[in-house]
Amino acid sequence: MTRGMPQPEEEKKRGNKEMTFTHEELLGQLSYLKVFIKEVVRLHPPAPLLLPRESLQECQIQGYNIPKQTRLLINAWAFGRDKSYWKAPEQFKLERFFDTNVDYKGKEFHFIPFGVGHRICPGMDFTMVAIEIALANLLHRFDWSLPSGITIEDMDMVEHGGAIASRK
Numbered sequence: 001m002t003r004g005m006p007q008p009e010e011e012k013k014r015g016n017k018e019m020t021f022t023h024e025e026l027l028g029q030l031s032y033l034k035v036f037i038k039e040v041v042r043l044h045p046p047a048p049l050l051l052p053r054e055s056l057q058e059c060q061i062q063g064y065n066i067p068k069q070t071r072l073l074i075n076a077w078a079f080g081r082d083k084s085y086w087k088a089p090e091q092f093k094l095e096r097f098f099d100t101n102v103d104y105k106g107k108e109f110h111f112i113p114f115g116v117g118h119r120i121c122p123g124m125d126f127t128m129v130a131i132e133i134a135l136a137n138l139l140h141r142f143d144w145s146l147p148s149g150i151t152i153e154d155m156d157m158v159e160h161g162g163a164i165a166s167r168k
């Protein structure tokens with residue numbers, strides 16, 4: 001048991017006897033949750049095009065001439081689904097993160113849901129902890145199921161394009 005977790009008596013009252021974990025089990029589940037959140041932001045970065053940038057001077061990138069003051073959008077959504085970096089990129093697969101250090105902190109350019117470089121999102125660490133706490137509480141406190149008659153296949157997670165990701 002960890003501090004803050006409901007005590008067995010409390011669990012019994014709620015008729016929820018199976019919800020007590022050893023410290024190791026809890027840590028295992030929390031690492032699983034972290035990887036789960038990583039996979040969500042890989043496939044669905046909340047700011048798919050990051051923030052717009054502007055070139056300060058004329059330059060050439062891969063043979064393309066980029067004039068001064070060109071507005072540049074970086075498609076982080078596409079990087080997260082690039083076949084040359086991710087195996088079966090369209091699949092939601094937690095395993096892809098199990099034995100690797102690939103992270104969203106701006107070192108790997110194919111995984112940049114919070115941007116990269118000196119304008120990287122300063123709220124990144126706060127956000128990831130906040131999502132983890134909120135999700136852990138929702139999962140712990142409620143029994144989740146789809147409404148009757150609805151299957152996973154019926155859930156359409158397709159997003160509409162735009163500055164902020166939301167479902168179509």
Ligand code: HEM
Nearest residue numbers: 046047050051113114115116118119120121122123124127
């Ligand atoms: C899921 C949550 C969030 C996502 C996906 C996100 C993502 C981003 C992205 C992609 C950028 C642009 C980085 C770039 O262009 O390289 C950014 C910038 C920024 N974010 Fe976040 N963000 C999140 C939450 C937050 C929170 C909670 C805060 C504040 C507490 C925050 C504060 C900022 C600020 C101030 C910038 C501008 C940084 C700069 O231009 O120097 N963000 N964020």
